[in-house]
Amino acid sequence: MPSRNPPTSRIELLQGTLDFIVLQALRWGPCHGYGIVQLIRSQSRNVLQVETGSLYPALQRLVRQRAISTEWGVSDNNRRVRMYRLTAKGRARLTAERSKWEQLSEAIASLMLPPAADGEGTP
């Protein structure tokens, strides 16, 4: 495997989460692979670093699941690149995953918060 010594602040992502984040990143419009990496990094304020070794399999997977579609486009430096676009199916999935994510993060947040007054029973 490639050496991966990301800054300590960066977080490795679980697979299911990665698919969700990729879909989320494509919400704003079609984008190529490199663009998706940059987008996720900048939007997560440099916390989330997506490895190419995870991104491309995820893209292939999402294409196979018909959550995104591909087309050929041109990059800023005038190179032919493959662009990924959210499909209707992908959009539906994104909505579903987002509500799941919200529930999960709420649950985790409440676990992390200092216990409420009646929390003595918790081991």
Added chain:
Amino acid sequence: MSLLEWLPWIRERKTNELADELAAHLEMAEADRVARGESPREAAANARREFGNAGLVQEISRDEWGSGAMGAERLAQDVRFALRLLRKAPGFASVAILTIALGIGATTAIYSVIDATLLHPLPYPHAEALVRIEDDLVGLGARDVGMSTPEWRDLERSGVFESVSPFWFDNNNLTGLAHPQRVKLLIAAPTYFTVLGVKPQRGAGFDPLDRTPGFNEQAVISDGLWKSAFGGDPNILGRIVQLDSDSYRIVGVMPAGFHAPARIGDERATEVWPAFGFAGAPLSEASVQARSPLFEGAIARVKPGLTIAEAQSRIDALVQALRRQFPGDYPPQSDWRVRLVPLKDSVVGDVRQPLLFLFGAVALVLLIGCANVANLLLARASTRGREMAVRLALGGAPSRLMRQLLTESVVLSVVGGVIGVAILLATKGSFVRLVPESVPRLHAISINWGVLGFAFAASLAAGAVFGLAPALHVRGLDVIRVLKLEGRGSTSSKEQKRTRHLLVVAEFALSLVLMTAGGLLARSFWEMVNAPLGFNPRNVTMVRTRLPYPNEPGEDLYPDVAAEARFVREVIRRSRALPGVEGVAIGSGAAVPLDHPQQDQPVLRVRLEGDASHGEQPLFVTGSEVTPEYFHVLGMTLVRGRLLDEFDIDSSPPVAVINESMARTYWPNQDALGKRLKLSRRATAWTTIVGIVADARTESLEAASTPHLFASLYQQQGKHLAIFLRGRLETGAIARAERDEVQAVNSALPVFGAQTLDETISASLAIRRFSMKLIAMFAVTALFLAALGIYGVMSCMVSEHAHEFGLRIALGARPADVMSMVMRQAVRLVAVGAAVGLVGAVLVSRGMAGLLVGVRFTDPVSFGAATALLTLVALAGCYLPARRAIRVDPMVALHG
């Protein structure tokens, strides 16, 4: 994604696109870094570092491409990998492939014979509705005794059949061509070809509605005769030919490849079919009216919608009614029955058991081969244990590894199968020649798509069978243990060793089964070949001729015994003068030992004088007509009374010589000499028994004694004649000389069938010899494979324990101790294998009891010899590894 995705070129394009996409990613990253102020070199290096291993990224991304695509890709990958591995281990690969090639080649060869004979329907339209009708006298133990004209008409009227066509097989002399020629003749009703549903290639054939009594003088000929005797004459139709001086008009030529459906090879090779009404001249009115067998039998087509079983039950009812109506003709004690035999069974019935038996044997060889290859694979698997363990440790899925191992086995097997079939195709000619000519539908043996499909399926199955053990082994692989073993070559686990021992035991047991079966057949064959014949075939050569039997009595040159006797005496006188001839005798066709084509039906229906117990019913004994010299020329011994002599002629009282078996059977506790009997139902004169000769195996090698009666050829006519010549003669030369002599007496007579009696006997054993040869070949192969198998396992054992042996030797163990350690293990395997094998052998040999003659299926000699031989060979196979064990150099073993 569509299925098309896994077409190779589409995949390749997708792969290129992915590579292109990743390259673009890298370029953009680099460009960004440069834009952020990094130097181009730094930017390139950093971008690449951040990107990671491009190849790996590409590979795992591709992993996401649908499973169908994946499956095909992996399969192709596995196959490529397997082929590469095989190339890298040529020794292993060639042994394994050769084993499988032999197994598949041999199995396919036998299958091709079964395919042609047993599996394919007879080549007639709706052949499943065709039956051969056989009449049995169950009470007298007589089968297929023939049929009478009234019975034929009853069957026609029964409403069960579309049509019933009686026939009888005969030989005729075809004259009017350059040489008189013997032709095989099937006298058939005009409905014959309609029943079979085959039309001539030329001409209209017979009119099925033709009810002409007697011969209507029309004949259909075979394609073979048309080409050989008439040079493929395009104007053949309407041509008049002379058969036994009767004229026939040719009204049809059958297509090439048309064969009469018959059990006997000669009959299948019928060349002329004259149409006959089975009533009217030349038959006497009495013989047509009588309900006693007149012709050989009949073929019939069952009405559509009726199964053969339903037809049979309706015929059974008819038979019961007829028995009530004609109690004199069908007395209860003879128990007359009419049996409908599916035509195909009647043609191939004789070879079914031997063929299926051979197929079982060859399948066993293939199975033993599989066990062997499985063992080789396991041995290899243990040396490849590290490879597997490393792959598992790195996250290889066990299912993927198993699939790969199975693919390797199947590739091995298919390569072996292809080579096996290639060998078979190359040697097909000699293989088919090996099959005795008496096997029906021999000409139809071909390596067709069905046979190839069988070979392919057998290869796949074999690969799966022997690939299973090593593949399953991956699951039980203890990764940690294997990796801890460091550099040591072998990594067999306990479980794996057990599997290999099990395989050797199985191999040993199967080989023992096969060898015992082979031993039993060989013993049985030996018994038959060495059974006292009761006659001496050495230095006896035989040629045949046949006197014409014209339908027009006025045309018959040999109308009575006296006329035929003149001919016979003249031929004997002339033959005696031939150089090298020491003795000459002439007999009817039935007098030829061990060769009785149907038309020579040697069965006599005799009635004994003063025999109350059998009533009016005839007894069935085999009989022949011979000249007095016969007993001397064939070396038969007189036991009591006298032999036939020159004074037993048509004007003197009829006499006969019988064999001991007949005397014993019909006059138990009495003196048969002087007893009288009638030789046929219509005979008027009593025949007196004047002599008893020792039993001889003239009817079949299998039966030591069959009741037989010899009448004088000077008192009883026999149209089919065999001339026996004793002396050191060369078959070809004597045949030519004899033809000149016979044709000097009558130029219209054909002379054919020259053969030594040794050849006749040998031909009668053809199917047995074929089975035995093949089984012997299979048994030797099995023996060799079993030895190889045990050798492989013991070698493995020795090299795995080299360390231990070294240690023991270093600590003072004597070579004999080490040797006995190894051999003890081998003996254990052999003993278990032998025990299992003997049980299997008893089961199998019981099934083949019908194939055995003169040997009981529990024959201790065969069982003992097979076990001893196999044990010996197996222990010899262990000896080499054992010797290696005692030569282990302790220094090397302990340092290694």
